[in-house]
Amino acid sequence: MNLHEYQARALLRTAGIAMLDGDVASTPTEAESIARRLGGSVVIKAQVHAGGRGKAGGVKLARNPGEALDHAAEILGMTIKGLEVHKVLVVPAADIATESYLGLIMDRETQRPVFMVSSAGGIDIEEVAAKTPEKILRLPVDPTYGLLPHQALTLAFALYSDFTQVKAAARIIEQLYAVFTANGCSLAEINPLVTTPSGQVLALDAKIVIDDNELFWRPDLGLLRDDTAEEPSEAVARRANLSFIKLEGNVGCVVNGAGLAMATMDLVKYYGGEPANFLDIGGSSNPEKVISALKIITSDPNVKAILFNIFGGITRTDDVANGIVAATRQFKVKVPIVIRLTGTNEAEAIKILEAVGMRALSDMDQAVEQVVRLAREAA
Amino acid sequence: MSIFIDRSTRLVVQGITGREGAFHTRQMLEYGTTVAAGVTPGKGGQKFENRVPIFNTVAEAVRATKANCSVIYVPPMAAAGAIFEAVDAGIPLVVCITEGIPVMHMSRVMPFVRSRGARLIGPNCPGLITPGASKVGIIPGNICAPGRVGLVSRSGTLTYEVVNHLTRSGIGQSTCVGIGGDPIIGTDFIDCLRAFQDDPGTDAIVVIGEIGGTDEQNAAAFVKQKVTKPVIGFIAGQTAPKGRRMGHAGAIISGSSGTAEEKLAAFEAAGIGIMRRPVDVVALLKSKL
Numbered sequence: 001m002n003l004h005e006y007q008a009r010a011l012l013r014t015a016g017i018a019m020l021d022g023d024v025a026s027t028p029t030e031a032e033s034i035a036r037r038l039g040g041s042v043v044i045k046a047q048v049h050a051g052g053r054g055k056a057g058g059v060k061l062a063r064n065p066g067e068a069l070d071h072a073a074e075i076l077g078m079t080i081k082g083l084e085v086h087k088v089l090v091v092p093a094a095d096i097a098t099e100s101y102l103g104l105i106m107d108r109e110t111q112r113p114v115f116m117v118s119s120a121g122g123i124d125i126e127e128v129a130a131k132t133p134e135k136i137l138r139l140p141v142d143p144t145y146g147l148l149p150h151q152a153l154t155l156a157f158a159l160y161s162d163f164t165q166v167k168a169a170a171r172i173i174e175q176l177y178a179v180f181t182a183n184g185c186s187l188a189e190i191n192p193l194v195t196t197p198s199g200q201v202l203a204l205d206a207k208i209v210i211d212d213n214e215l216f217w218r219p220d221l222g223l224l225r226d227d228t229a230e231e232p233s234e235a236v237a238r239r240a241n242l243s244f245i246k247l248e249g250n251v252g253c254v255v256n257g258a259g260l261a262m263a264t265m266d267l268v269k270y271y272g273g274e275p276a277n278f279l280d281i282g283g284s285s286n287p288e289k290v291i292s293a294l295k296i297i298t299s300d301p302n303v304k305a306i307l308f309n310i311f312g313g314i315t316r317t318d319d320v321a322n323g324i325v326a327a328t329r330q331f332k333v334k335v336p337i338v339i340r341l342t343g344t345n346e347a348e349a350i351k352i353l354e355a356v357g358m359r360a361l362s363d364m365d366q367a368v369e370q371v372v373r374l375a376r377e378a379a
Numbered sequence: 380m381s382i383f384i385d386r387s388t389r390l391v392v393q394g395i396t397g398r399e400g401a402f403h404t405r406q407m408l409e410y411g412t413t414v415a416a417g418v419t420p421g422k423g424g425q426k427f428e429n430r431v432p433i434f435n436t437v438a439e440a441v442r443a444t445k446a447n448c449s450v451i452y453v454p455p456m457a458a459a460g461a462i463f464e465a466v467d468a469g470i471p472l473v474v475c476i477t478e479g480i481p482v483m484h485m486s487r488v489m490p491f492v493r494s495r496g497a498r499l500i501g502p503n504c505p506g507l508i509t510p511g512a513s514k515v516g517i518i519p520g521n522i523c524a525p526g527r528v529g530l531v532s533r534s535g536t537l538t539y540e541v542v543n544h545l546t547r548s549g550i551g552q553s554t555c556v557g558i559g560g561d562p563i564i565g566t567d568f569i570d571c572l573r574a575f576q577d578d579p580g581t582d583a584i585v586v587i588g589e590i591g592g593t594d595e596q597n598a599a600a601f602v603k604q605k606v607t608k609p610v611i612g613f614i615a616g617q618t619a620p621k622g623r624r625m626g627h628a629g630a631i632i633s634g635s636s637g638t639a640e641e642k643l644a645a646f647e648a649a650g651i652g653i654m655r656r657p658v659d660v661v662a663l664l665k666s667k668l
Contacts, residue, residue, distance in 0.1 A: 106482050106483070106486065106562065106563075108562045108592045108593070108629070109592075109593060111485070111489045111563045112486050113486065126634040130635075142490060143483070143486050143490070144487065144490050181483065184481050184482075184483050186562075211481050211482050211483065212624070212628070213455065213479045213481045213628065214481045216455060216456070216479060217456050243625075243626040245620065245623050247618075247620065255536075256536055257534065257535050257536030257537060257626075258534065258535075258560060258625055258626025258630060259532070259533065259534020259535060259536060259537030259538070259560070259615050259626075259627070259630075260535075260539075260540055260615075261625070262537075262589060262616040262618075262619060262626075262630070263537050263540070263613075263615045265618045266615060266616070266617045266618050266639075267656060267657075268618070269617065269618045270655065270656060275618055278619070278625055311536045311539050311540055311543075313505075313517065313519040313535070313539050314519075315536075342543070343519065343539070344519065364540065364657065364658070365656065365658055
């Protein structure tokens with residue numbers, strides 16, 4: 001789960017990390033009064049989960065509260081990469097002497113949290129990693145012992161030579177590690193970490209991603225989720241405990257298992273179609289999930305045909321068949337449905353479907369070819 | 380022959396009285412797995428279905444039954460603790476089926492597992508099966524058949540799809556291993572490739588990967604250097620968008636790394652035969668064997 005910048009800032013500030021004051025606003029008037037309170041020039045920043053906010057016109061400098069009001073009015077309600085801006089962050093415009101990068105990620109390869117620091121800051125760290133990896137210092141932390149003092153110092157010395165700044169940075173690095181572990185982050189990033197002309201070390205912008213698996217037992221973190229920042233159908237799917245991602249094609253896919261769901265989408269493409277979504281109904285067979293899945297997929301007007309691809313292992317194919325029948329009784333599905341199912345209780349499933357005049361195929365390739373053809377004919 | 384599990388495998392089921400644990404224990408017993416013990420704290424002294432003794436702790440179960448393998452079906456919040464317990468009790472092979480364990484927990488578990496020289500398979504995996512001998516986990520036994528092809532996969536149902544094609548074409552399997560779809564897992568492709576290469580009962584290897592991370596690329600490099608048996612591979616997620624988690628916590632293209640193209644290119648460079656579709660497994664294997 002991605003946090004907004006203002007939410008990430010709040011977590012860092014609570015941990016005591018040195019940052020500039022600032023606040024979040026939902027209306028231009030709120031932005032104006034925050035600007036008045038802060039005094040001087042401020043930066044108005046769109047709060048959306050999208051990179052390139054600056055280029056899209058979502059970050060603006062305001063020299064006084066009046067300008068803050070005007071810029072906030074422009075930014076609030078604008079759309080950046082398909083996402084509408086509902087909130088802006090108002091922060092003082094900082095005088096910057098140097099910019100660095102400080103990030104902490106849960107690294108798959110070393111299986112540990114890994115710090116990355118670079119004095120080439122304020123930039124796209126991925127680009128630096130790809131082009132000039134020597135400019136990044138990477139340091140894995142053994143979570144058994146936590147971040148050790150000398151490790152924090154080593155990282156800080158890679159950024160600064162002035163010892164006062166080194167000590168300040170080491171402290172921020174330790175605080176960032178504490179935020180990371182306390183909140184179950186998969187990423188915590190300060191970019192840029194700056195020094196001011198007077199020598200102060202400050203975190204200017206923050207990005208935090210929380211491991212979705214933490215949310216189950218961390219309702220406090222779950223409250224930070226912004227439903228309006230998601231594709232609406234994906235929010236509905238999440239509440240129905242379905243793993244769903246909307247795509248641009250016209251073949252709706254309902255599959256059990258993430259790997260098979262991806263392979264099904266790939267096969268749709270292989271046979272000349274375009275998948276409309278990724279959808280995994282999960283391992284346990286629950287007719288309710290099938291009903292929710294069909295509702296979500298049929299609400300997408302692009303969808304011209306729907307494919308069920310169920311390999312019954314733990315999932316009982318007769319449960320899925322019951323779900324399909326129940327769903328089509330609840331609401332009319334206007335596009336053709338192709339059903340492939342095989343495995344556990346296959347014979348019962350076929351009987352259930354045949355009783356209502358539906359057919360089931362047992363071969364995945366055959367089913368995908370058929371659904372792609374039907375979608376093309378309907379398009 | 381096989382890798383990791385065989386007829387000598389004596390299993391302890393952690394979470395044997397839970398819904399998932401009970402269901403799959405019955406399936407494993409039916410398949411012929413030696414289920415030596417179960418563990419549910421507070422239910423020590425009882426028996427599962429009048430046949431499997433239940434213990435309060437894994438250590439007791441090991442002392443009483445000489446269990447040498449554990450399978451974990453406990454809920455996500457208790458799963459990391461269950462892995463610690465199994466390894467601490469001296470179990471050399473721990474298979475964790477549980478999905479949804481926080482990655483932070485796994486980063487604490489793994490140094491401990493390694494320090495004790497144990498092997499963890501999973502988490503978030505379907506487990507493994509040596510057809511005709513032993514099944515540990517949730518892979519449906521009826522779609523498998525004994526034979527000489529080794530299979531390793533990050534997925535569950537996609538594995539079943541591929542195994543089903545094999546079995547229906549008369550190609551049996553030495554062992555099928557699901558290593559799991561999480562970002563941090565105990566056993567990776569290379570561990571399985573090495574074991575299959577060393578297993579005299581395996582003639583060819585099928586690798587089923589997906590987007591996210593670099594495990595497949597590392598596996599390809601290993602195949603090039605160390606594997607003399609024929610290897611064929613599949614990568615799921617060619618149509619997956621960037622930056623989105625495709626069901627599995629580990630199936631995500633971060634920035635521009637972890638794409639299907641990059642993995643397929645690595646496979647190709649290593650001489651791994653590429654399956655464009657799951658069904659291609661049969662023709663490709665026949666051409667290599």
